[in-house]
Amino acid sequence: PPARVLVVDDDPTVSEVVSGYLDRAGFAVDRAADGPGALERATAVRPDLVVLDLMLPGMDGLEVCRRLRAAGPVPVIMLTARGDEDDRVLGLEVGADDYVTKPFSPRELVLRVASVLRRVRARPAVPAAAPPLRAAGITLDPAARRATKDGTELALTVREFDLLMFLLRNPGRACGREELMREVWGWEFGDLSTVTVHVRRLRSKVEDDPGQPRLIQTVWGVGYRFEAPADERPPADGGGRA
Structure with missing residues (x-):
């Protein structure tokens, strides 16, 4: 059966356009105009993916995302009205799998939906x-x-865990942002700042001093490299999707 996508946006024009493109791409589409309506629809018919506007009346997209995730795993693509990094970080922190900044191309959004579903x-x-x-x-x-x-459990999001696993499996090797996006996120295209934001969040959880990272080092013009004492390095497996 076609994948079911729930589109949550209080702007009827955006909702109609996005739903139309998804429908023509072969997805089964449900729509909601606010947070409570989204939760009600998701309870009635569990979606395979949610396209969720961050700025919703009454209950914002962050809270909707938290409640959706509390009910069970579901991929979420967050729509943000601004390109502010804080918005992206908040969306990623609550578990959004991807984000798209308004105004956006509906065709690109459809490709993002297909990419996230393939990854899952x-x-x-x-x-x-x-x-x-x-x-x-x-x-x-x-x-x-x-x-x-050091014996204390790390509170990692799904993507932070996958990113750390990939870096641990490839110690001492410079991993490009494009490679990380492809191998960790499963995307062949996208905003590379997504990788940057996740690396910064991961550093805040694994580094003794995130301002002067010792483990996840920046390789300027390339990406990042995980450094650890040679006798503590796990055996490299030559890459592969985390």
């Missing part, structure tokens, strides 16, 4: 026997999707 459906199961990764006091268990630093 294609994510391979982690073998139960997959060994934990350890470096610099960090222990990451791929099967349990649990990470600790």
